Amino acid sequence: MPSVGMPAWAFCFFGYAMTVATFSFMRIDPCDFIMAPYLVCPKCGKQEYGVLTVSDTRCQRRCRACWHTATVYLPEIKKKIVYVDQFAFSNIMKFLSPQVKGHERAAAEPFWKELFEALGVVCHLQLVACPDSREHQHESLTSPFYKALKHTYEHFSGGVTFHDAETIRIRQIANLARAWLKNEPVNFDFNPESISSGRLHEWSGRIFITVDGILPGTVDELRTTRGKTHKGLQEVFEHWQREKKLFKEVFAAEKASYGHTLVRMYADDRRKREQMAIMMMRGQMPPLNDALPSRTETLVTNLQFIFQQEVGKEQGDAKLADFFKSGTINEAPFNLIAAAMYASLAAKAAAGQKEIPNQGTVTDINIISTLLPYCDAMFVDNKCRALLRDIPRDYALPYGCKVFSPNTGVDFIRYLTEIRDSVTPDHLKLIEEVYGPDPMRPQSGIYGVGKHNRATSES
Secondary structure, three states: OOOOOOOHHHOOOOOOEEOOOOEEOOOOOHHHHOEEEEEOOOOOOOOOEEEEEEEOOEEEEEEOOOOOEEEEEOOOOOOEEEEEOHHHHHHHHHHHOOOOOOHHHHHOOHHHHHHHHHHHHHHHOOOEEOOEOHHHHHHHHOOOOHHHHHHHHHHHHOOOEEOOHHHHHHHHHHHHHHHHHHOOOOOOOOOHHHHEOOOOOOOOOOOOOOOOOOOOOHHHHHHHHHHHHHHHHHHHHHHHHHHOOOHHHHHHHHHHHHHHHHHHHHHHHHHHHHHHHHHHHOOOOOOHHHHOOOHHHHHHHHHHHHHHHHHOHHHHHHHHHHHHHHOHHHHOHHHHHHHHHHHHHHHHHHOOOOOOOOOOHHHHHHHHHHHHHHOOEEEOOHHHHHHHHOOOHHHOOOOOOEEEOHHHHHHHHHHHHHHHHOOOHHHHHHHHHHHOOOOOOOOOOOOOOHHHOOOOOOO
């Protein structure tokens, strides 16, 4: 159970259907994968020369009449990396879905229609990449509209996903550890492709395959964890209200606590692991989640590997202990950003804010603190943007990411419109040849969402 003594961060296509007696099949013609726009075939002269695949900087065309196939090479492109928070995708989904609760409210706000259209156009023009995240999936799983939400964020991401927050943290800490071992200045790689599942600066494929894989009990576990972290943050917030500490005091405490708390959590995990070993010797099997390595154990194991590689197994553990004692681990970018955001929240509590942070606050800070350095722009809720905006100048974050929220929604639409208007005639012509005519025209919907849902509507 979280306590006030803990730092805030620590709360922290092919298919078949079968029944007993019946089978159903879908027949697919290979020509179904040859898509418009159709050009005149250079071999047979018929206007059946369509797009078979698009990948990286290659467009493979095939004729539906004579089967002539050739590759057309496309120029390198550089996209803006834009992260959009789950609440925005939820509102877009509700705007497009007359049958779901919340549709009337979303439809009454013109901004969600404007965002759907503006973001869709710049993604289609290959000017913006909008990766989804593990947090999008987790937040969708607890919603009654999981499938529609999944279709919504994947519509914009094209199936490209940022690594989960813990993986990004491990990557940054590994950079710190290697630099510390060599006594060199650390050089963080904030290339967004280094933390994504696929290439971001490539021409998007016309088809991508997505699957579901949800372990039993996952949804209940997510809800339980969110409830516990929210309760812990509530206790800390009330503590901040009473103590009325300055930003710099809370920032220093939050920043310095990361390494110490990590060591304490790792020691707790090792004790649990020893208890589980005793249970198994007695023939008792622990729950699967308890048997798997914790996030803390995974991080420390990665560090042990790095230190043993650099200085050998005998000295590795001693050097790792020195690394933790040095406090260097606290300089990780994600920790500095999170510490600043929690200190900003503490300052609001000290200034008299009565409203307790909502249940999504910890998740939002986790996402922003890990992804901010890698993005050109982020669209988050008003409260998170306020936490960033109110960080004192002396503690300003050294990242060029533009942060928008509904309060600055007009500015975000303008930002996307300026990107759209930067398209050159030559690029626009290529978009028409690869993806079809009228690329500047917004799409009317999303497959699997609202009136475009061919499956049974979710209630």
